[in-house]
Amino acid sequence: MNDGELIQIVDAALAEAARKSGPWLVCRAGCAQCCIGVFAISGVDVDRLHRGLAALAASDPDRAARVRQRARESVERTLEDFPGDAVTGILDEGGDAEARFDEFANEEPCPALDPESLTCDLYASRPLTCRTFGPALRVGSGAIAACELCYEGATEEEVEACAIDLDVQALDPDDGDVRTTVAFALR
Ligand code: SF4
Ligand code: SF4
Secondary structure (H helix, E strand, O other): OOHHHHHHHHHHHHHHHHHHHHHHOOOOOOOOHHHEOOOOEOHHHHHHHHHHHHHHHHHOHHHHHHHHHHHHHHHHHHHHHOOEOOOOOOEOOOOOHHHHHHOOOOOOEOOOEOOOOOOEOOHHHOOHHHHHOOOOEEOOOOOEEOOOOOOOOOOHHHHHHHOEEOOHHHHOOOOOOOOEOHHHHHO
């Protein structure tokens, strides 16, 4: 499956999730809580972000330069505690790596986030995590994940009724093989 096909499947599933959730879902431009805190991305995300940044550099070089600058600053700010290879940006695996990453840079804004408009400068190229966060998703274990800002006042049964099944990791051709961060991908 190529990246275009992957994105088509994921975006179609999320459109269905949004349809089922209706007004319980409060995602909107300018709501950026989910863009704060570093998360892991895989190789397909890195390649897509690179393509998105190259396209932005062609259409709006100043904006692309600001993204790169924010990425470089983010890496510098967080390098001391980076739980991985500080040169390549590849995250450590095994041992206590996951626990260290859980504690890493939870207040750090994503460098693709425009700090004034609070919108994503690379929206069309955003990682799978960004595409799938928000609506109620039933993951492999059967647990349901959703943004804490959505489904306010909903019962467990109401959230259950909105949930869709989507195992993004199973669809990811890299299967999490390459794990890095948006800042390292864009710096
Ligand atoms: S996932 Fe949550 S934080 Fe992100 S846009 Fe939707 S409601 Fe806002
Ligand atoms: S890539 Fe875009 S949508 Fe994803 S966290 Fe960064 S700013 Fe938010």
